[in-house]
Amino acid sequence: MKNLPNLSRYLPILSWGKTYNQLSLTNDLVAAVIVTIMLIPQSLAYAMLAGLPPQMGLYASILPITLYAIFGTSRALAVGPVAVVSLLTAASISRIAAPGSEEYIFAAITLAFLSGVFLLAMGIFRLGFMANFLSHPVIAGFITASGIIIAASQLKNIFGIEAHGHNLVQILSSMSGYLGEINWITATIGILTAAFLFWVRKGLLPLLRGLGLPKRTAEIIAKTGPVAAIVATTLLVWAFDLKSAGVEIVGAVPQGLPPLTVPGFSLELWTSLLSSAVLISVIGFVESISVAQTLAAKKRQRIDPDQELIGLGAANIGAAFTSGFPVTGGFSRSVVNYDAGADTPAAGAYTAVGLMFASLFLTPLIFFLPKATLAATIIVAVLSLVDFSILGKAWRYSKADFIAVAATMFITLVVGVEVGVITGVLVSILIHLYKSSRPHIATVGQVPNSEHFRNVLRHDVITHPNILTVRVDESLYFANARFLEDHLFERVARRTELRDVILMCSAINAIDMSALESLEAINERLCDMGVSFHLSEIKGPVMDQLVDTDFLKHLTGEIFLSQKIAVDRLSQT
Known part of the structure; x- marks a missing residue:
């Protein structure tokens, strides 16, 4: 009888059969x-x-x-x-x-x-x-x-x-x-x-x-x-x-x-x-x-x-x-x-x-x-x-x-059902890969009288001339890591007054090996440009992965628990 719950998992009839009336x-x-x-x-x-x-x-x-x-x-x-x-x-x-x-x-x-x-x-x-x-x-x-x-x-x-x-x-x-x-x-x-x-x-x-x-x-x-x-x-x-x-x-x-x-x-x-x-x-x-x-x-x-x-x-x-x-x-x-x-x-x-x-x-x-x-x-x-x-x-x-x-409908109607559904799957995967390879990256600032940080293009927010904060709304992996690199270097190159770059990680659920190497490259190049690289609001599982890497040892900036703490500290230095 002890094994009945496990058995009923594979034979659901044992569950509903007991109450049959x-x-x-x-x-x-x-x-x-x-x-x-x-x-x-x-x-x-x-x-x-x-x-x-x-x-x-x-x-x-x-x-x-x-x-x-x-x-x-x-x-x-x-x-x-x-x-x-x-x-x-x-x-x-x-x-x-x-x-x-x-x-x-x-x-x-x-x-x-x-x-x-x-x-x-x-x-x-x-x-x-x-x-x-x-x-x-x-x-x-x-x-x-x-x-x-x-x-x-x-x-x-x-x-x-x-x-x-x-x-x-x-x-x-x-x-x-x-x-x-x-x-x-x-x-x-x-x-x-x-x-x-x-x-x-x-x-x-x-x-x-x-x-x-x-x-x-x-x-x-x-x-x-x-x-x-x-x-x-x-x-x-x-x-x-x-x-x-x-x-x-x-x-x-x-x-x-x-x-x-x-x-x-x-x-x-x-x-x-x-x-x-x-x-x-x-x-x-x-x-x-x-x-x-x-x-x-x-x-x-x-x-x-x-x-x-x-x-x-x-x-x-x-x-x-x-x-x-x-x-x-x-x-x-x-x-x-x-x-x-x-x-x-x-x-x-x-x-x-x-x-x-x-x-x-x-x-x-x-x-x-x-x-x-x-x-x-x-x-x-x-x-x-x-x-x-x-x-x-x-x-x-x-x-x-x-x-x-x-595409699915057209190919199904013109070519056939098998090719049509395969086309639909492939197109869906390709579109997903394309979209995730070009993630939404927002420059964020502080909403007045709050601890919230929002997109500068959507809200009236407070920013600091020496600090650039970007939020990536996607996990970082091999397909989009280079896109983040290019985006950051382009932004930093246009603003010579920058001293600090903060990557707000609240929407990042995972970082793979390729993305980790990109973060290391970003850290090194920003260091050569005289800019410190910081991270904020890293999720626990992501932090667990980063702890055992050399990236944190060579990070030129700091890890901040919240974006508010990061901006308050860096704006006073």
């Missing part, structure tokens, strides 16, 4: 019913988006969500196929196999395994911080561009024509050659279904509430919109034999539980998929942890990012051994799960039971389901992710962030 069971079962109804069409659609047989979408939603319930820390996150990860899966696998082929399916299973192993390793070694290299503006730009590509890729199914490509340019140019072959019956089904689903999202719930239905009942009915579309269009195709009129249908879907599978262990296959697996893992984790933390905050619950990595890793490994493909925590299904009243991750396990029932008994009913209906489901789902306002927000707040967002 009848009320939680009821809430979780209700949430599971609602989410299951939503996931049946969504899972089929996302499998199709990934270029895989539709049943694999159901398979990828059964064991993964159950494993996450055991290892994950979010009580509302619903794990399974999502639009962006499905698109990335299709983009990475189609390079090495033809969509729909046995090799393609095998590669998807292997990709899920590699993604799971990578996520699991990151969680075990507590490397969740690596996801921070993807900034929120870059993620927003990438998801917006991906949403546009996904929606465009489904237009071929809406219109019943051929099209291919992995970016917007390829898809649209490919589609333009087949516009004369549009199947208008298919197009009518697809367009009307999309219009209906858009109306369901915005207008059905207020209508039901206006009719006097209880909120919970109205919400449940509103969530069944996609299922209603599937039932109606399937019956339509069956009753009027629209298949003979060229309407493409899902066809026979195997009936039964997910078959056990074994991922590939070929070095050549792993080499081909490894970079994609890493990218899918990081993108999926960022999307998942964002949703999980947002929902947890509403109930004042805690999310452990490193344990989330373990939960998602286990989910993906589970998908690999049960005929699935890469999965992560989805925004729409998680929000529905939360809104439906899910109390614990057990709701996910109950959802898995519902999907098992669908896989066992309901798949024959979707034989005549038109692909245009699934395409409409995907389009309506992903267009809710498109947010062009991020461009305006980034432009107004930070031109550097705007460049990162715009």
